[in-house]
Amino acid sequence: MRRIIESLSLYGILFFLMSSSLYASEDNIILLSEEANSPPYSYESDGTPTKGLSLALMNGIFAHLGAKMDLKLFPWKRCLIHMKQGTRDALTVLSINEERKEFLEFTEPHLEIKGYVYYSAAREKGISWNSFEDLKGFKIGVVAGFNYGKEFEKSKKELSLQISEVTRLSQNFEKLTLGRIDIMLANQAEAGEFIRLNPKYKGKIKHAEKPYIVYQYRMAFSKKSNKRHFIPKINDVIKKMKSNGELDSIVSNFF
Structure with a gap:
């Protein structure tokens, strides 16, 4: 036992x-x-x-x-x-x-990655801006669920900015080159890599000098x-x- x-x-x-x-x-x-x-x-x-x-x-x-x-x-x-x-x-x-x-x-x-305002290189005049109020006359492409920062969200409501929402970044590149949107917001890393992987867009997209945000990722x-x-x-x-x-x-x- x-x-x-x-x-x-x-x-x-x-x-x-x-x-x-x-x-x-x-x-x-x-x-x-x-x-x-x-x-x-x-x-x-x-x-x-x-x-x-x-x-x-x-x-x-x-x-x-x-x-x-x-x-x-x-x-x-x-x-x-x-x-x-x-x-x-x-x-x-x-x-x-x-x-x-x-x-x-x-x-x-x-x-840390900067976010920029992108536009078609086919535009007769490039885009420069100081505040979101300068973008009031543009149709702006964004991706649903992405974070564009407090200032943009505030301006979007207060200025009644024209927003065109899609589900994928690639859709905004296409719409931009076809003239269906005037500008798009994107971070430099994603936009740059998308263009590298899709060379048909090379030389067709530019971005304004001023970033709309400096993303801090965690x-x-x-x-x-x-x-x-x-x-x-x-x-x-x-x-x-x-x-x-x-x-x-x-x-x-x-x-």
Whole structure:
């Protein structure tokens, strides 16, 4: 009987150790979501990415973090649903706005990119502007769900700006060259990479000198995730990578 009890105790200890190890392993894995097919951040349509700026940034950060990542690609709306429901832990590259702060907690910025006003090179006169009021007479192309900053959102309402909304950046490039919109707003990284991948637009699109925003991109954790305790450590890693030039080195491979 004593041997049976000792055996049961041993099995209990082994089970506890295995369970604890599994729990610790799961607690050390952060489930990341990223928008699919969004160059230069991602290129594949689903699954696990093999290239892109977001993957490069996450590889750099997690190399210092002492945690593992499970990065998967999804349509943008699905990414936001994951964050609202807490079914995955964090997004890789995202800018802040008031709506997002309701369900997301953000890290320090790990990437800065300018947003520009783009127009067709076929225009007789280029576009220069100082305030959004200067754009009041233009039909402006934007992408649904994208963050264009507080100033634009405020001006859009107060100035009754003419907005033409699409679901993909590529649609605005087409509309711009066909004259269906006058200008479009886009960040330099996405617009530049789109033109590189679609050379038929090369030389046909220009942008105004003044940016409408300087985007600060960050990782963003779902407020329902139990992995938010990693945020202070991620902030320390980002600061270290900024000071030693590692972040600049990563980004320079894409710009």
